[in-house]
Amino acid sequence: MERDDIIEYSLDTHHSEEQGKVLRKKIYFVTILLTVLTIVEVFMGALIKQTSEAWGIVKWAFIVMTLVKAAYIVLSFMHLGDEKKSLRYMILVPYFIFAIYLIFVLLTEGLAISEAWETYRMN
């Protein structure tokens, strides 16, 4: 029996040679961007010591660069940026709510434990 419940959405994603050229250009752009960001990260990590005063800024720079890289991988390489808005938010929103919550809870708790040890050692 021929199945009538399958709609071949995959056929809609086909594109022509010219469109392919444009897409490949974008892929190469993202490649260069990811490579450059990685190189910058390595240089900053190797040259700036964690004990230096600039480390606070460097740490945040790492986190921002990581998020930029992640965004390009997810939205461009994984084509989530080309999907419907509803799909995009269904994937991203629950994930971010969970991740941000967990980061907040565990880092707060971790610092509290550290402080508790400090107090314990002083007494």
Place this chain on the structure above:
Amino acid sequence: MAGHASEQIDSATSWGGKVSPFSTSYGKLMMWFFLVSDALTFSGLLIAYGFTRHGFMGAWPIGEETFHSMPFLSGNYPLLYVALMTFILIISSVTMVLAVEAGHRMDRKGVTKWMIATVIGGFFFLGSQAWEWSHFIHGSHFGKIELADGSKAIVHAESFGEIKNFKVTKAGHHHKKGEVLTSKDADLLHEYQHAAAAGHIHNNEITLHDGSIAEISKSNNEKVELIIKETGSKYKALNARIKGDAASKMYEEVINSGEKGRVVYGANLEINEYGPQQYGQFFFFITGFHGFHVFSGVLINILILIGVMRGVYHKRGHYEMVEKTGLYWHFVDLVWVFVFTFFYLV
């Protein structure tokens, strides 16, 4: 019976749907669901790592001090090897997205070419990780030492003095007095480290496995630097450094103390020379779990590649299978971006 019923009521009446609210196929949607759950697992692991690190009293290992070796080269190359691994994974992600793009043009040759490149990239990454693990487990030439005041320090130096030979001064079961053991007879470094960790080196004399005692002939270590990682009664400052002759002398004192456990080499699940034991456990678990994902990714890519070469997807009229395995492969790259930042850099 269910099949019978569904024949009588057509799907439009029963569900009134037939259209995905997301305009995407079932397979792709399920892959996204899987990836979200897998992403939550990795977040849990990395955040647990952050939790442990924040709650730890003492200095946590620093990426550029822990990972600074390159295969075939001696010397200090902070983070370069990990950067290389990251780059390999990024490039294999790019070849994957090019394979997907070729699939959208129904270019079978292009898909084959880029899929092969992706598989090769995956193998390169796995090989790099095998080297990294091996290096992490075997450790450095110097190890981590416990100083006289109870503080613990990791050791950096320009070079490790070559061990020339062991000259037996007291016979054991195996070796006779006066015998000279060179690198041809035994793995001297291995014997030396083993004896140092067990407290079998005292006053430049090493007690070998067979009970014989030998004098060590070894060149000096150059530019030794001790970095204090755990506070003792004298050295309190975290990450404080001791340089120059003092450092060299202190290091030799520890090695020649004849006390067991004053020096630790390499890493296992109980102890490691880089820092607290949780550090080693997180290293093995997080990079191991990621490496397992890469391994499965390479296997899946090979299966899909076989399908591409046999023309399975060409006959089907679309290369969605390549797209789905591509999603998984990009995800593996995505996770590594985070592991790279939070395990190696920060």
